[in-house]
């Protein structure tokens with residue numbers, strides 16, 4: 001992972017909610033366009049906090065976060081929304097808007113909230129819904145959708161922003177395995193076909209290892225390992241990170257399955 005090719009780069013990032021209690025202790029990340037990165041680690045290891053720093057919601061105590069080689073804090077909210085999209089674990093706002101309008105909201109950074117959507121805005125929104133298989137539910141509100149459909153609609157909104165980077169916080173935590181697979185495939189497509197840098201906090205080591213280009217293992221605010229699945233899916237690293245015995249079961253077509261004991 002070289003910083004030069006990264007659209008979003010964090011170096012030596014430290015953060016504490018309370019003085020003296022460091023939650024992030026020198027974290028590095030280089031997210032390149034076209035790459036899908038999963039952040040893994042036990043509860044409380046600092047993944048969500050790090051995502052909030054990458055989003056500009058929190059500021060590091062020290063270290064640098066740069067988007068397109070410019071410090072994050074130098075962006076206005078609107079400029080940031082053009083380049084960075086966020087998909088939460090579960091939708092908490094805009095629940096009573098039809099999907100069609102929700103996805104168009106993704107265009108606000110480009111059009112302004114008061115402006116009428118242009119033909120381009122409508123076309124981008126249409127494409128985003130097609131890509132996420134949300135067209136059939138375009139007239140329904142988020143409240144009227146299943147968890148999987150709602151998550152696809154949220155990803156459609158992120159896509160409509162046409163960002164260079166998409167950040168997701170455990171987007172599959174409430175979904176069944178079919179929808180988990182669908183979302184992981186979709187995240188990989190956002191990177192491979194749409195050229196985004198995709199960074200996702202994940203709890204599913206096996207899905208992350210199967211679909212992501214890079215994994216980052218965190219524990220107590222530090223990075224234990226980062227790299228391709230073959231480098232990171234290793235017994236000793238996983239045992240050290242999660243404090244459980246690990247068995248690796250080989251597969252014919254990808255990284256081994258991780259089973260914890």
Ligand code: ADP
Pocket residue numbers: 017018023041042043044045046047048049050
């Ligand atoms: P993860 O996403 O890996 O579960 P978090 O980033 O949520 O980890 O949490 C990292 C640490 O920061 C934990 O010890 C957690 O208790 C603490 N923490 C998280 N949010 C806050 C907060 N708003 N105020 C104080 N401490 C927090």
